[in-house]
Amino acid sequence: MPHRIEDLLFQEVASQLSEAVLITDADAKITWGNRAFLRLSGYKLKECCGKHPSVLLQGKSTNPETVEAIRQSIDNGLYLRTEILSYHKKGHPYWAFISIAPITADSGERTGFIVIEHDTTSEHIQVESMEKQMVEVYGALLSSDQAQRPPLSPSTHLRAAKLKHRNSFPTHI
Structure with missing residues (x-):
């Protein structure tokens, strides 16, 4: 052909x-x-x-x-x-x-x-939203009464810090 x-x-x-x-x-x-x-x-x-x-x-x-x-x-x-x-x-x-x-x-x-x-934009937006929610939950855990919360491992602190300070995908799409 x-x-x-x-x-x-x-x-x-x-x-x-x-x-x-x-x-x-x-x-x-x-x-x-x-x-x-x-x-x-x-x-x-x-x-x-x-x-x-x-x-x-x-x-x-x-x-x-x-x-x-x-x-x-x-x-x-x-x-x-x-x-x-x-x-x-x-x-x-x-x-x-x-x-x-x-x-x-x-x-x-x-x-x-x-x-x-x-x-893959929608997937990135979903991940960004979940990461933001995780940071908020982590922040709430840290601010709650220490006697009432479960102990948090150092790796949990590190992961949350990375999520909080990571470069974000532009959310104005």
């Missing part, structure tokens, strides 16, 4: 997926994105094409180590799965678990990459 027909079939299937799908060329510039990607990122396809995803999606709180891991994966044509804090066109952050895989021609030449994104 000619590659053009395969490409069209792939795009038709990928356009129906609920996961965000992005295709890039060998230089990691966007050539195509499905509706789920356009909805998640807030961009129109014509705004994305020819640009690196990093230019559109990374922002002030995106982890530089994650960005470097992605860059290394692309430079070396390697598969990568990671989670990243990305930004919608309007500026609000969202978490995404991404899988990046190289696309190779029959000759073995790398022709691009496919990126699949799963929005």
